[in-house]
Amino acid sequence: MPEGAHQEEADQPPGLFKVDHLQLPGLSISSDDDLIEIAPHDVFYDKDRGLWYCDIVIEHGLSYFPFVRLSLARYQPVSIEGAHLSNIVLTDLMPLTSDRWLNVTHSRDDKIIHVAVFGNQYSDSTGHIEADEARPKVIVTDSETHETRTIYRIDIASTSIFEMWVEHLNEERGEDFGWERISDVIVERTSKPIKPVSSSPTRIEKKTPRYEIATSYPVDLSGQKMYDRIFHYTPIWAGNQILPMALDIGERYRLVIAEYEEYIVDGNALDDVTPDRKDRRLVFVEHIELT
Secondary structure (H helix, E strand, C coil): CCCCHHHHHHHCCCCCCCCCCCCCCCCCCCCCCHCCCCCCCCEEECCCEEEEECCCCCCCCCCCCEEEEEEEECECCCCCCCEEEECCCCCCCCCCCCCEEEEECCCCCEEEEEEEEECCCCCCHHHHHHHHHHEEEEECCEEECCEEEECCCCCCCCCCEEEEEEEEEEEHHHHHHHHHHHHHHHCECCCCCCCCCCCCCCCCCEEEEEECEECCCCCCCCCCCCHHCCCCCCCCEEEEECCCCCCCCCCEEEEEEEEEEECCCCCCCHHHHHCCCEEEEEEEEEEEEEE
């Protein structure tokens, strides 16, 4: 039993519990369509917060940031028919983030770092389509001041944008505020996919880490970037980071890879003629400490 559980529940019998053809409390059953299936999950106790919690893994396939809504109930596996479940509680709608994997490869002289990002990505955005269909420019006249101004078409990226840079830790300011950027930001507006050797992706076990640092092989493949071509997930971006200087021994450095989405920002009444402003949101970031 997990810590914090009631001891009267320690007498659960061994073996598999019933998880399908269960009846909801207070529901009359007229056919098998009125019965439900459940997915039981272990719960754990957080002593600091005094709350129970559960981690639920949802595999959402090729979808990008889908929304899910959970139906939750307390499950009593040893029960009479119609009393296995408590009343169902619906959660709020929640978005699921897209999975990302990184492959980081050093060059032979350790001056260039090659990064490849793998995962699922959208092919176009409504903001890009709307901006692309707008006229290149329009002349707008303020009805009160009679001033005129030219609004140019905003440029919205069709896919996400990746940025990469190097940071150095200022020990005096600590981990939270001490990381300082020491290189130029490399910006890629469009993906440059790497074509995998195999056209049929292979499923990888869940224990596979989100990124792998490839520094040495029995046969050196780093120069040809072959690891990017045999990785099992879809490649969506690749870039190179030139280190700004030799890394000082004893100092801490890290590589930052960030992914953003661009979107049109609502403006005032004059901006309604055509989109002329944009912003972006961070959807993924990873920090790779350099040694």
